Amino acid sequence: MSDDTHGGVTTMRAVVRDAYCSPDALELGVVPRPVAGDDEVLVRVHAAGVDPGVWHVVTGLPYVVRVALGPFRPKVRVPGTDVAGRVEAVGRNVTRFRPGDEVFGTCGGSFGEYACARQERIAPKPVNVTFEQAAAIPTSALTALQGLRDRGGIRAGQRVLITGAGGGVGTFAVQLAKTFGADVTGVCGAGKTDLVRSLGADDAVDHTRRDFADGSRRYDLILDTAGGRPLSHLRRALTPGGTLVLVGGEGGGRWLQGTDRQMRAMALSPFVGQNLRVMLLSPEGREKDLRFLRERVESGEVTPVVAGTYPLGEVPEAIRCMRDVRPGGKIVVTV
Numbered sequence: 001m002s003d004d005t006h007g008g009v010t011t012m013r014a015v016v017r018d019a020y021c022s023p024d025a026l027e028l029g030v031v032p033r034p035v036a037g038d039d040e041v042l043v044r045v046h047a048a049g050v051d052p053g054v055w056h057v058v059t060g061l062p063y064v065v066r067v068a069l070g071p072f073r074p075k076v077r078v079p080g081t082d083v084a085g086r087v088e089a090v091g092r093n094v095t096r097f098r099p100g101d102e103v104f105g106t107c108g109g110s111f112g113e114y115a116c117a118r119q120e121r122i123a124p125k126p127v128n129v130t131f132e133q134a135a136a137i138p139t140s141a142l143t144a145l146q147g148l149r150d151r152g153g154i155r156a157g158q159r160v161l162i163t164g165a166g167g168g169v170g171t172f173a174v175q176l177a178k179t180f181g182a183d184v185t186g187v188c189g190a191g192k193t194d195l196v197r198s199l200g201a202d203d204a205v206d207h208t209r210r211d212f213a214d215g216s217r218r219y220d221l222i223l224d225t226a227g228g229r230p231l232s233h234l235r236r237a238l239t240p241g242g243t244l245v246l247v248g249g250e251g252g253g254r255w256l257q258g259t260d261r262q263m264r265a266m267a268l269s270p271f272v273g274q275n276l277r278v279m280l281l282s283p284e285g286r287e288k289d290l291r292f293l294r295e296r297v298e299s300g301e302v303t304p305v306v307a308g309t310y311p312l313g314e315v316p317e318a319i320r321c322m323r324d325v326r327p328g329g330k331i332v333v334t335v
């Protein structure tokens with residue numbers, strides 16, 4: 001740690017940028033240490049999760065995301081959302097956390113030595129995992145949970161298909177779907193079928209060898225995290241009254257990326273027997289969901305898969321690994 005005081009301002013090391021840029025242009029800098037607002041907790045960051053959202057925040061692509069992130073330049077200088085660390089200080093309205101508590105959750109700017117998080121966006125860290133594992137959980141596991149339970153209405157005994165099953169969201173979705181009592185099939189690349197089975201999937205389909213929509217099996221619920229496939233292809237694998245939840249997908253144009261597919265799904269859904277739904281991670285009930293995930297992790301039903309760790313000074317390499325190597329599970333930055 002290198003926090004220091006310059007001209008009365010306490011500073012810290014962080015990844016900073018003032019414009020949308022390539023992840024390769026990200027560098028470490030020295031910035032003022034954030035100060036917790038009344039409802040916030042200042043966290044000494046130990047680990048920060050990396051997921052495709054980080055790439056979108058850094059590049060400002062597709063352009064449609066700039067509506068929320070800042071049209072001309074990013075509103076938040078330090079990227080990174082998922083955090084695990086120790087509470088350093090709390091705002092005056094914070095009642096649930098005290099300095100020294102180990103926490104995990106989401107915040108604005110976790111690629112730095114300190115970050116401020118709203119108290120309802122964090123929860124006590126699962127006691128049986130490392131900070132690195134805890135930082136792998138928030139965005140990916142919350143997305144898997146809300147996608148299966150809230151958007152998908154998952155029920156015991158259903159046949160559930162998860163695309164991108166070896167990825168960040170997918171590795172949590174496979175495990176969570178099993179805890180809901182579903183029969184789970186995971187779709188992934190050739191090198192990840194063993195991983196997907198080891199997470200509890202009843203079947204793993206290598207998409208380079210087998211088409212899950214070949215008509216041999218239909219699913220009550222499909223969670224599509226890999227994107228890229230046309231709606232018609234996904235619907236062929238769905239039962240007549242089944243539910244498709246579109247989570248995401250990389251690639252596509254600079255303006256909309258996969259969002260046009262999501263808009264088509266919403267427009268089509270009222271006119272077909274199948275339910276075509278779009279997943280948008282909600283901040284509602286986040287603390288409750290983080291506590292739910294913490295219990296599943298502590299009970300051993302869900303285990304975060306950390307594919308690799310990179311130090312804070314190597315965030316560009318971490319992002320490159322996530323996008324280009326696509327290892328199974330999550331990449332985490334250690335601080």
Ligand SMILES: NC(=O)c1ccc[n+]([C@@H]2O[C@H](COP(=O)([O-])OP(=O)(O)OC[C@H]3O[C@@H](n4cnc5c(N)ncnc54)[C@H](OP(=O)(O)O)[C@@H]3O)[C@@H](O)[C@H]2O)c1
Pocket residue numbers: 051052053139140143163164165166167168169170187188189190192225226227228246247248249250251279280281322326327329
């Ligand atoms: N809607 C929301 O609220 C929400 C929240 C979180 C994430 N997301 C989105 O959901 C998607 C999945 O997130 P994630 O964290 O699971 O990502 P990830 O860790 O990169 O995993 C995605 C998986 O999709 C597969 N894939 C197939 N084609 C791909 C391509 N062209 N580029 C990258 N991966 C490809 C890969 O599996 P194989 O290599 O095995 O084929 C990869 O493991 C992303 O698009 C992300 O932005 C949306």
